[in-house]
Amino acid sequence: MANILYLDDEPAIGLILEDTLERAGHVAIGARTVPEALQALSGGGVDLIISDYRMPGLTGLEFLELLRQEGHDTPLIMLTGFATIEHAVESIKAGAIDYITKPVRPEQLELSVSKGLEVARLRRENDALRREVTEFRNERTIVGDSPQIRRLLQTISTAAPTRATVLLQGESGTGKELFARALHDASDRRDGPFIKLNCAALPEGLVESALFGHEKGAFTGAIRRVEGAFERAHRGTLLLDEISEMRIDLQAKLLRVLQEQEFERVGGSQPIKVDVRIVATTNRDLATFSAQGQFRQDLFFRLSVIPISLPPLRERPQDIPLLASRFALRTSAEMGKNVRGLAPETVAMLQRYDWPGNVRELQHAVERAVILSPDEILQPHAFDGDRFGLSARGSGPSPARAPTAPATDQAAPAPPGAVVLTSLDVGEAESRLIARALEVSGGNRTRAADLLGMSIRTLRNKLNGHGTTAS
Numbered sequence: 001m002a003n004i005l006y007l008d009d010e011p012a013i014g015l016i017l018e019d020t021l022e023r024a025g026h027v028a029i030g031a032r033t034v035p036e037a038l039q040a041l042s043g044g045g046v047d048l049i050i051s052d053y054r055m056p057g058l059t060g061l062e063f064l065e066l067l068r069q070e071g072h073d074t075p076l077i078m079l080t081g082f083a084t085i086e087h088a089v090e091s092i093k094a095g096a097i098d099y100i101t102k103p104v105r106p107e108q109l110e111l112s113v114s115k116g117l118e119v120a121r122l123r124r125e126n127d128a129l130r131r132e133v134t135e136f137r138n139e140r141t142i143v144g145d146s147p148q149i150r151r152l153l154q155t156i157s158t159a160a161p162t163r164a165t166v167l168l169q170g171e172s173g174t175g176k177e178l179f180a181r182a183l184h185d186a187s188d189r190r191d192g193p194f195i196k197l198n199c200a201a202l203p204e205g206l207v208e209s210a211l212f213g214h215e216k217g218a219f220t221g222a223i224r225r226v227e228g229a230f231e232r233a234h235r236g237t238l239l240l241d242e243i244s245e246m247r248i249d250l251q252a253k254l255l256r257v258l259q260e261q262e263f264e265r266v267g268g269s270q271p272i273k274v275d276v277r278i279v280a281t282t283n284r285d286l287a288t289f290s291a292q293g294q295f296r297q298d299l300f301f302r303l304s305v306i307p308i309s310l311p312p313l314r315e316r317p318q319d320i321p322l323l324a325s326r327f328a329l330r331t332s333a334e335m336g337k338n339v340r341g342l343a344p345e346t347v348a349m350l351q352r353y354d355w356p357g358n359v360r361e362l363q364h365a366v367e368r369a370v371i372l373s374p375d376e377i378l379q380p381h382a383f384d385g386d387r388f389g390l391s392a393r394g395s396g397p398s399p400a401r402a403p404t405a406p407a408t409d410q411a412a413p414a415p416p417g418a419v420v421l422t423s424l425d426v427g428e429a430e431s432r433l434i435a436r437a438l439e440v441s442g443g444n445r446t447r448a449a450d451l452l453g454m455s456i457r458t459l460r461n462k463l464n465g466h467g468t469t470a471s
Helices: 011-023 034-042 060-069 085-094 106-139 147-159 176-185 204-212 248-260 286-291 297-303 317-335 344-352 358-372 426-440 445-452 456-466
Strands: 003-007 027-031 048-052 076-080 098-101 166-169 194-198 236-241 276-282 306-309
Touching (some): 003 011, 011 027, 147 306, 176 194, 248 297, 286 297, 317 358, 426 445
Parallel strands (some): 003 027, 048 076, 076 098, 166 306
């Protein structure tokens, strides 16, 4: 059922239209003049318009132009008693989706209405898809106007059209994947696939299969042939995240693929040619790492044709107001709240903090403040007790904490959630920090690794060493 507005100054025609539309299960809304039709449209909910070609004071073509000027995009069917090719062509050129003649035949009208409602449905879907694409692109927008970000964007713009491999180095949370996507979107491969492979998160025995795929029967559980990341990224971009965590033996195979653009699936013997642009990321100093023998130097040189270092957030505090405002408004919209921004003293507090977790840590801190704060403008106290331990840089008390009380013979009780050390043993401190990170993250090891500023593989190794368990 649809709401269909018909505009015709002849009462007899109006009765025929109304009867035919209602018999087809639609709601018919009648109008004899353009002002009446515009008033009906102003109330919203009209799915389709049927308009006469000739009306007193205004033609159907002029009505179409008026609808366009008023911002209405409801599909319109033109109705006329003058069946000429000229009228039909003029109507379609002006924006009508169909053209039918009088006397109105119910079968013809129903067919035209079905076509018009399908057009209306497709327009709604296209609008929804366009909004989703816009929101998706906004999610991937790099926010910042600092000199460091401007230089980075210029480098990305210069490197994007080439096939050169790019190595993105930076601390955890600096947005390495976001810059990798920006590189892909600015390249001539933007319409191709963007495939991401986290080298640290994959079980060691499956990394080779994830990269190159495998044939049926290649190993226990290989019940069918599977394409690897290189095949899926053909004519696109492959992001190798945390490349420094890849096993040495696999690094040799990766080097061959980069040089030859050719590989074989696990358990296969047929060479497969691909056209893939490689972007690698790491939170380590890969040059030092390779000099220490923990990463192949020849692979390092091959990956770092265009090395890009991402600055930590503490080195670009002028970007914090833009980032914090964006996170606050987005979270507010998602939560159905009315947070409109941050108070100046809140921004100043955030700019004084070191942000060891960088942009990701800032995002989580702002999201938490929006969720818990009743204020429309986020105040500094909204960040009290934040699990990231917000504190000011430099001398003086923390903006979000009370000054330290004078020492007494009896130690004050630890605040909720604090990591309490019973000795100065480094191993114990590390073990307690890992346990606290797992508690905060609900046992999610990937999230805990982010909070601790280490890779998931490093965390796994430490958990095995400490004997700590997590779900």
